[in-house]
Every structure is written in C-alpha cells, then in structure tokens.
Amino acid sequence: MTSTRPMQLHFNFDSFEGDGDRASEPHGQSCSAGIDTPALGEPLQELMELIVDRVNMERAWKRVRSNRGAAGPDGMTMAEYPDWCREHWETIRQQLLDGTYRPQPVRRVAIPKPGGGERLLGIPNVQDRVIQQAIGQVLTPMFDPGFSESSFGFRPRRSAHGAIKQIQRTIKQGYRYVVDVDLSKFFDRVQHDVLMSRVARKVRDKRLLHLIGGYLRAGVMIDGVKQPTSVGTPQGGPLSPLLSNILLDDLDKELERRRLPFARYADDFVILVRSPNAARKVLESVSRFATRKLKLVVNEQKSAVRRADGVALFFC
Numbered sequence: 001m002t003s004t005r006p007m008q009l010h011f012n013f014d015s016f017e018g019d020g021d022r023a024s025e026p027h028g029q030s031c032s033a034g035i036d037t038p039a040l041g042e043p044l045q046e047l048m049e050l051i052v053d054r055v056n057m058e059r060a061w062k063r064v065r066s067n068r069g070a071a072g073p074d075g076m077t078m079a080e081y082p083d084w085c086r087e088h089w090e091t092i093r094q095q096l097l098d099g100t101y102r103p104q105p106v107r108r109v110a111i112p113k114p115g116g117g118e119r120l121l122g123i124p125n126v127q128d129r130v131i132q133q134a135i136g137q138v139l140t141p142m143f144d145p146g147f148s149e150s151s152f153g154f155r156p157r158r159s160a161h162g163a164i165k166q167i168q169r170t171i172k173q174g175y176r177y178v179v180d181v182d183l184s185k186f187f188d189r190v191q192h193d194v195l196m197s198r199v200a201r202k203v204r205d206k207r208l209l210h211l212i213g214g215y216l217r218a219g220v221m222i223d224g225v226k227q228p229t230s231v232g233t234p235q236g237g238p239l240s241p242l243l244s245n246i247l248l249d250d251l252d253k254e255l256e257r258r259r260l261p262f263a264r265y266a267d268d269f270v271i272l273v274r275s276p277n278a279a280r281k282v283l284e285s286v287s288r289f290a291t292r293k294l295k296l297v298v299n300e301q302k303s304a305v306r307r308a309d310g311v312a313l314f315f316c
Contacts, residue, residue, distance in 0.1 A: 047205040050138045051131075052093050060134035061085075064126065064238070072125035073107045073221040081126045092127070099207035103128050105219040105226050106234050120188060122220055122234025132215065132239035135208070140242060142202055147245060148252035153266035154241030163263040167270065170261045171308045175272035177279040181286055182302035186267035187240065188232045191295040192216045195233065195247045215239060241266065247294065254289055272308060279305040 050056060064078075071077055076084060095101035106122030113119050124132065144155060152163040196213055203209055216233055219226045233240050244266060255262050255271060260282065262271040271286065273279045283305055287298045 047138055047203060048097055048099075048207045048211075051134045051208070052096050056134050056137055057130065060130045060137060064129045064133050069129070070109070070123055071107075072123050072128070073105055074125045076126050078126060081130075085127070085130075096131070096211070097207070099210055101131075101211060101214075103131075103211070103214045103218040105221045106236060108220045108222050109236070119235065121236035123236045124218075128215070128218075129238055131211075132237050135212070136239050136242050139203070143242065143246055143249075147249055148256060148264070150256075150262050151245060151249070151252055151264050153264065153268075154245060160265050163265045166263045167272065167308075170263075170272045173261075175261055175274055176308050177273050177276055178306050178308050179271040179273060179279050179282045179286065180302075180304050180306065181269065181271070181283065181290065182299040183267045183290065184297040184299035184302075186296065187235045187244065189297050190233045190244070190247060191231060194295050195243060198246050198250065199243070212239070212243075250294060251286075251290060254293075255286070276305060 068078065092101060104125050104127075106124045106128075109121040109123055110118040111121060140156070147155065150166065152158045152160060152166075192213065195216070196209065199212060200209060215237065217229055219228050220234065221227075233243050248264065248267065248269075251269075252262075252264060260271050260273070262269055271282055273282055283303060287300075287303065290296045290298055
C-alpha cells in the first residue's frame with residue numbers, strides 16, 4: 001500500500017494480486033467471516049459501519065474481482081479499479097457513513113433467453129458492485145436463516161439440484177400434480193415500496209435503507225441517455241438476488257402456512273398437490289396473493305396445472 005492515508009480506510013488490494021480462481025467462493029456465500037454481524041432479531045441501527053469495515057470491503061472486492069464481469073457505464077475495468085479506489089475510497093466511505101453517497105446508473109445489456117425473448121441485465125460500475133457485495137455480505141447472515149427450507153436460489157450451500165431432489169421426494173409421496181405460477185418479468189416489475197417495506201423489517205439503519213433505495217432508483221443508461229427506474233431490481237448487480245429472496249419470502253411463508261409442498265429457485269417455483277381440482281384452486285389463490293399482496297404480475301398464459309411427470313427438469 002503506497003498511500004500515506006490511514007490504513008483502516010483502504011482495501012488491501014495487494015493481498016488479492018495473482019490469486020486467480022482461489023478468490024472465488026461458493027455461489028451465494030455471505031463472505032462475512034470475521035465481521036461482527038448482529039444476531040437475528042437484534043435491533044439493527046448501525047449497519048453501515050459494518051458494511052464499510054475494511055475486512056468486509058476487502059472480501060467484497062475479492063468476490064467482485066473473482067466474478068470478473070464487464071465494465072459499467074463509466075468504462076472502468078477490474079484492472080483499473082484498485083488505483084482509482086486508493087485515491088477516492090476515503091471520500092466514498094465518508095459519504096456512505098453520512099448517507100450522502102449516490103449510486104450511479106447501470107448499463108443496460110440484453111441477453112437471449114433459452115426459451116426465446118431477451119433478459120435485460122443492468123451492469124453497475126465496479127465501485128457500485130463492490131458496495132452492493134459488501135451490503136449483501138452483512139445482510140445475508142441477517143435474513144437467510146429465516147428463509148424457507150424450500151427456497152434454493154442464490155443462497156449459501158443451496159442449488160437448483162437441491163430443488164429438483166425435493167420435488168422428486170414430494171412426487172414419490174403421492175403429489176402428482178404441479179401448479180406452475182409464472183411471474184412475468186419479475187425482476188423488471190418489483191415494486192420498490194413493497195420490497196423496501198420487507199427490507200425494513202430487519203434493517204433500521206436509515207442510511208442503509210436510503211442507499212438500497214438509491215440502487216433501485218439509480219436508473220439505466222440506454223444509448224448514452226439515463227432512463228429512470230421507478231420499478232424493478234436490475235439483474236446484474238450483486239445485491240439483486242438477495243433482494244428478490246427477501247421479497248419472495250412472503251410468498252414462501254404463505255405457502256408454508258397453507259402446508260403446500262413447493263420448491264422455489266429465485267422467481268421460478270412450483271407447488272405440488274394431489275389432485276387436479278386442488279391444483280386449480282391453488283393456482284387461483286396463489287396468483288391472487290402474488291398480485292394483491294406483493295404487487296407482482298402473473299402471466300396467465302404461461303401459468304398452468306400439469307401432471308408432475310418430468311417436472312424435475314423445471315429448474316434446469
């Protein structure tokens with residue numbers, strides 16, 4: 001470290017040079033070892049201090065660097081970021097602690113979907129990716145322990161394979177019909193107020209709530225022009241998967257309350273029932289819950305009741 005500023009304000013970039021694939025961690029891990037994260041249920045008033053903690057930020061940079069990824073709207077690459085951050089991090093850190101930091105717009109990227117159509121991604125600048133990752137590392141240990149055992153997407157030590165195995169076990173128990181509720185363009189249509197009300201159930205740090213809201217509203221650059229984002233949580237940033245699980249946990253809890261066997265991977269989920277009549281009722285009532293309580297859009301053309309044969313391929 002060549003800077004003469006106080007060491008506690010800087011990432012130790014040198015410790016990550018040349019680590020290659022060893023920098024990667026299992027997908028969805030919180031990377032929070034060594035961070036004194038408040039226990040579940042405690043009042044969480046001062047989370048921003050944990051987020052900007054040097055150890056937490058170094059772990060966030062390590063994870064973002066290992067994931068590689070394209071540049072955001074500012075064009076800065078992973079290789080260029082360390083020198084830039086050494087010069088600017090003290091100011092950014094203070095802005096985060098003061099609650100005055102402003103996230104930058106994301107870069108719009110469209111990628112083809114396997115079944116046709118396009119999926120819209122939002123690629124943040126490297127700095128915002130690191131901050132989002134640091135937020136996720138603090139929030140994941142707070143939220144994840146309360147998530148459903150039937151939720152498998154973007155969580156520590158969970159995968160689509162686990163969802164498939166659970167579906168297969170349930171089918172063997174005599175659940176022969178599947179309710180497939182398709183959430184239309186879920187990530188593009190999340191209502192910010194509905195999502196933020198769920199985040200605020202455990203987060204009391206107003207600076208952090210304001211910052212997360214800022215990421216949701218940061219906008220998107222299209223052909224060099226900033227477009228506002230009044231709805232949605234753009235895929236492409238490290239925080240988006242956790243936010244989606246926080247919102248959809250209400251749906252999981254509703255299905256558990258009704259004692260309906262299900263498996264969910266991100267916004268894809270199936271519910272298993274024993275008869276076609278029960279399946280049709282569940283499809284109607286769950287669709288109503290998703291639209292009225294979570295303000296989501298259900299694609300009625302793609303949502304359906306079907307026999308469970310071959311449904312294990314649903315999450316592949």
